[in-house]
Amino acid sequence: MPVIAWKEIYETGIVALDDEHRKLIDEINRLYEAVRDKRGETVLGDILAMLESYTVDHFQHEEKLMKEYDFPGLADHKKVHQELIDAIQDLKNRFTAGTEELARELLKFLRVWVLEHIIDVDKKYGSFLESRGGRFIK
Ligand SMILES: [Fe+2]
Numbered sequence: 001m002p003v004i005a006w007k008e009i010y011e012t013g014i015v016a017l018d019d020e021h022r023k024l025i026d027e028i029n030r031l032y033e034a035v036r037d038k039r040g041e042t043v044l045g046d047i048l049a050m051l052e053s054y055t056v057d058h059f060q061h062e063e064k065l066m067k068e069y070d071f072p073g074l075a076d077h078k079k080v081h082q083e084l085i086d087a088i089q090d091l092k093n094r095f096t097a098g099t100e101e102l103a104r105e106l107l108k109f110l111r112v113w114v115l116e117h118i119i120d121v122d123k124k125y126g127s128f129l130e131s132r133g134g135r136f137i138k
Contacts, residue, residue: 003029004111010118012126014065016138020058021118027054028110031103040103047106048095051088055081062125069132071125080121084113 004025011018027050034043059081066074091106129137 003032004115010115012118012122013130013135014126014137015135017058017062017065017122020054020061021114021122024054024058024114027051028107028114031107031110035100035103035107038100040100040107044095044099044103044106048088048092052092055085055088059085062122065129065133065137066125069129069137071128073124077121077125080117084117087113 006022006025010021010025012021027047031040031043031047034040063074063078063081065071066077071077087109091102091109095102
């Protein structure tokens, strides 16, 4: 599994949200490097804590913009966000001493979830919001 490189296909078109997505991918890459070097358990607690605050802040940001510009897919998008919040919580509940296995599982989960979510779900609001408020809305 190589480190995730940012690609144009990940761009929603909304600069502030793309910046937040980039930061998340940086964190996934940090986890990747740790797992590759068999020290995943040393960063696991950090990454889980980061994810907890990131998901709150980032999802609120996306949902605020979708609401502000009357994006019709808001309710569905919120459901998907809640699923991720629940999945992270579940992983957190299983995190006691922090094992390599859990670190690997989290990495696998995030790689699939984040990229799929950005490409399949977030991109739906991208062009919509861009047409309403422009790419520099915050
Ligand atoms: Fe989203």
